[in-house]
Amino acid sequence: xxxxxxxxxxxxxxxxxxxxxxxxxxxxxxxxxxxxxxxxxxxxxxxxxxxxxxxxxxxxxxxxxxxxxxxxxxxxxxxxxxxxxxxxxxxxxxxxxxxxxxxxxxxxxxxxxxxxxxxxxxxxxxxxxxxxxxxxxxxxxxxxxxxxxxxxxxxxxxxxxxxxxxxxxxxxxxxxxxxxxxxxxxxxxxxxxxxxxxxxxxxxxxxxxxxxxxxxxxxxxxxx
Numbered sequence: 183x184x185x186x187x188x189x190x191x192x193x194x195x196x197x198x199x200x201x202x203x204x205x206x207x208x209x210x211x212x213x214x215x216x217x218x219x220x221x222x223x224x225x226x227x228x229x230x231x232x233x234x235x236x237x238x239x240x241x242x243x244x245x246x247x248x249x250x251x252x253x254x255x256x257x258x259x260x261x262x263x264x265x266x267x268x269x270x271x272x273x274x275x276x277x278x279x280x281x282x283x284x285x286x287x288x289x290x291x292x293x294x295x296x297x298x299x300x301x302x303x304x305x306x307x308x309x310x311x312x313x314x315x316x317x318x319x320x321x322x323x324x325x326x327x328x329x330x331x332x333x334x335x336x337x338x339x340x341x342x343x344x345x346x347x348x349x350x351x352x353x354x355x356x357x358x359x360x361x362x363x364x365x366x367x368x369x370x371x372x373x374x375x376x377x378x379x380x381x382x383x384x385x386x387x388x389x390x391x392x393x394x395x396x397x398x399x400x401x402x403x404x405x406x
Contacts, residue, residue: 250293251298358382
């Protein structure tokens, strides 16, 4: 929310009601809520732990994390870590290939599983170190690198059409992205947690329009 957020009261009321529902659910002794030592349990710990790297990434990165975390939870959430071995993991990999899953999907799935296993190691979850060792020695194919790129002529054609439509700012953004090898998001930015971020702003640009200075968002942490 923000200072002038007109939804603050209704959101707070909803939170209180959901908290009451959660407490009623928690106090219901009909059975265990989450089986300790399972992948579902580890995913829940990873998402809720204030010290996990899940809390430090940007909202768009977290969205990508959630996609594969949900995939893993649905597929093997009930598996105990104690029963997760090389054969079980390779069986999952084989099944994904047979169902036609892309190399990109399989790589992302197992990369997220590796991240979970490493998290399990630092919180000293049973069998996590063994699983992390197995996964560090497993071979999972990387997606192929992109082998096509727009040419100078392609960019010139886009700029000409943008100029015809009076979209001069768009044309400038395309030129900056092409000439300096930036991602589109590094030029135009994006909404993260309701705030516009990552894009170029006027204070980054030289008054004579001869240069600009910007820390690329994907490498910002490495330059701190």
